[in-house]
Amino acid sequence: MISHTRIGTVGLGLMGSSIATCILAAGHEVTSLIKDMSTAGEARERIRGFLTQLRGEGLLTDAPETILDRLTITDDVTRLAGIEVVIESIIEHVDEKKSVYQRLETVLSPTAIIGSNTSAIPVTILQQGLTHPERVLGIHWAEPAHITRFMEIICGNDSDEQYAYKMAAIAESWGKEPSVLRKDIRGFITNRIMYAMLREAFHLVENGYATIEDVDRSLRNDLGYWITFAGPFRFMDLTGIPAYLTVMKDLFPDLSNARETPAMMEKLVAAGAKGVQNAQGFYPYSTESAAHWEEQFIAFSYDIRKLARKYSSDAIEPQS
Structure with a gap:
């Protein structure tokens, strides 16, 4: 079942933590790759706070501590091996994002989806130079990501649409109401x-x-x-x-x-x-x-x- 698959994320800033919270709340195990392990404790506490909010709103049945047991935070990219969906949420910088994707391609299967939480960078640019650009998608979230139902899934010029619709089905299981952009355009819909x-x-x-x-x-x-x-x-x-x-x-x-x-x-x-x-x-x-x-x-x-x-x-x- 979708809800029991392991999902990867990259980056646990404010938005990345909110995204991880959404995925954890949907029942997944989450492995989060970060650059500096000294920030791991702060990120975990931020996610704990978001989960506590969701519990207070009656949107969670499990205790935050139980859900947090499904979160692994690491700076070792090899811990993402075997994962079929990875959501990147780092700074809006093309070279930084592409560097992350190149590292991910060394450990992920060729069919694993790589999603970029980008607000405006054309997905086609992010795909350039990758071994398997067809599985790279834009995944545009709204803040707070663990509350809103918004998501845009964007295909670049080299994207295979089957990955976009697979991602949309997964996102629906997270409580999202995703839109799919079949063609890449700067800024997307919203x-x-x-x-x-x-x-x-x-x-x-x-x-x-x-x-x-x-x-x-x-x-x-x-x-x-x-x-x-x-x-x-x-x-x-x-x-x-x-x-x-x-x-x-x-x-x-x-x-x-x-x-x-x-x-x-x-x-x-x-x-x-x-x-x-x-x-x-x-x-x-x-x-x-x-x-x-x-x-x-x-x-x-x-x-x-x-x-x-x-x-x-x-x-x-x-x-x-």
């Missing part, structure tokens, strides 16, 4: 659409049409109300297709098509802003309020997961 939205949001603020607060408020109370229930195409079905064509003809020529990054963003980053991570962002934060926003985001993520499952396609579509 990032391309989100960054188009961000470009327009900056355009409105920087040109004085609305404040940051107004833009956030409008999107929360419109897009935020329907996007979990229906994607854009389903929403057009629900609300009447012809009107959208009329608006498109009028609005598309007027939308921002800026190619340069927003000056407002450049200035903020130059000043050292990292958001709630260092209590410095688009909004003012104290240390306490930043921590509170992080806590509320996790709580909301659990709540929206429950709501999404209640109104999932499986729950809505009539049974034939």
Whole structure:
């Protein structure tokens, strides 16, 4: 059974730990390759905390300690020998990622899937120079990976689609609702659409049409109300297709098509802003309020997961 197979991961930073938590919670044994064993204790405690959250939400029956017994952390790549799926989650750097894949190819079978948790690097670039590029896929997760149902599985030019659909089946057993991109494109689905939205949001603020607060408020109370229930195409079905064509003809020529990054963003980053991570962002934060926003985001993520499952396609579509 899928749930009892051994899964490998590479990297146990914040995102890597969240990914490992998701896989452990689904019932797998997990072997995690890291660069520096001095960070292993910190990573294990982070995963313990994530598992404790899941248990508190009623999403786990086993105790966190029992689940942690299925986790092996190592700096020895040979410990991944025999594993059929390895998920890499290290820094977004092409050479670093390709170096990891070259090491993995020395111990994995030719049919073992190598998945890269990349947000924007074209998978085709990551495949170059590998002995078996056909089994390399992009595996794009959303944060927090152990809570959200999102996943994009991306084929590069050299990918064999059978591996993508095998990965999708495994991901569904993890509680994910994966999408498969059959062709490689920079940014994939959600990032391309989100960054188009961000470009327009900056355009409105920087040109004085609305404040940051107004833009956030409008999107929360419109897009935020329907996007979990229906994607854009389903929403057009629900609300009447012809009107959208009329608006498109009028609005598309007027939308921002800026190619340069927003000056407002450049200035903020130059000043050292990292958001709630260092209590410095688009909004003012104290240390306490930043921590509170992080806590509320996790709580909301659990709540929206429950709501999404209640109104999932499986729950809505009539049974034939």
